[in-house]
Amino acid sequence: MSVSAAPRTITTAAVTTKVLAVEAHAVEDLLSLPFADLMFRAQQVHRAHFDANAIQRSTLLSVKTGGCSEDCGYCSQSAHHGEAEREKLLDVAEVVAAAQAAKDKGATRFCMGAAWKGPQDKDLAKVGEMVTAVKNLGLETCVTLGMLKEGQAEKLRDAGLDYYNHNLDTAPEFYGQVVTTHSQADRHDTLDRVRDAGLKVCCGGIVGMGETRAARAALIAELANMTPPPDSVPINNLVPMPGTPLENAPPLDPFEFVRTIAAARILMPKSFVRLSAGRQQMSDELQALCFLAGANSIFYGDKLLTSGNPEAAHDEALFERLGLTAI
Ligand code: SAM
Ligand code: DTB
Ligand code: SF4
Secondary structure (H helix, E strand, C coil): CCEEHHHHEEECCCEEEEEEEEHHHHHHHHHHCCCHHHHHHHHHHHHHCCCCCEEEEEEEEEEECEEEECCCCCCEEEEECCCCECCCCCCHHHHHHHHHHHHHHCCCEEEECCCCCCCCCCHHHHHHHHHHHHHHCCEEEEEEEECCCHHHHHHHHHHHEEEEEEECCHHHHHHHCCCCCCHHHHHHHHHHHHHHHHCEECCEECCCCCCCCHHHHHHHHHCCCEEEEEECCEEEEECCCCCCCCCCCCCHHHHHHHHHHHHHHHHCCCEEEEECCHHHHHHHHHHHHHHHHCCCCEECCCCCCCCCCHHHHHHHHHHHHHCCCCC
8 A cells, every 4th residue: 555645735935736635534544554665665764764783862851840830641841730740940060961971981972951831031041051062062952941932042053952842742633631721722832833943853742642543643744744744753661650640551462553654654754763761661573673674863871851762781782782872
């Protein structure tokens, strides 16, 4: 089968272009292929665009933890239900020390996350200082600060920011069942601001929240239909956090997770697809299947934002066993 595409019209200042939109039902057909066929297709696409043995590594740091006004049902940092220990905005020196340690271990990108609905201007200035300092270490920089107001993306860009992470998280039709304090349309507004400012876009989602295969397909279609598609696509497997409405969500079939990675790879051939949250709960063999399905980036370092991640030494050993090299 092929992923069918329907023409859609995009109008810029002077030109009207017909582009092919990915339809959710076609992605669902892709997700439903026999596993070996799906993996074969994903590997063909992967190898046409990337070195299939090279993996990019990003390290995360929570620079402001907990107490967030939003009610995202998966998140330990929501003031509505989260149990993560709250911590105010870190000092620039602490962030620089963590970034240097990440670089010494081999990370090439440093991502700073804050539990905000969006940044206040005074906070943004301090995050800007962090970005400049981390960039000066020779690392790529990424921040995820929630929704941005007009002009804020430009300030971050001018501070030396390379990537802004802001996920669509789940299918538009499922979003309201997981988050009620903002809409997915709000998130598109921020993504537009990020792209318009000339920043690179890191945008993906979470699976394993009790969504259907059709919903996973709709999320992948929505990501692939961004123009252009995101530069980095984190695919998170829900880490069930104590106290959150999703703490008892039934775990996703691991093969379904691999299928989601494969569909992301096929439909966003030039994007880095990141095997993101949930790696600590995965076997080495499952992670290897994700790499075979076209994942070519990981979060690297023993902590994500509030939850654990495999030790760097364990990842090094896994890379060695699989003959993977770091980008
Ligand atoms: N507040 C900002 C926001 O919502 O964009 C940035 C931080 S937020 C924690 C970043 C992303 O982490 C979310 O969009 C979600 O995809 C992911 N995430 C949060 N909690 C998670 C969990 N328990 N399991 C898997 N992914 C999670
Ligand atoms: C993303 O897509 N996943 C990262 C990063 N972007 C900011 C965060 C994962 C968080 C997992 C749960 C936690 O550690 O609190
Ligand atoms: Fe968590 Fe971000 Fe939602 Fe706040 S906006 S609750 S930090 S996912």
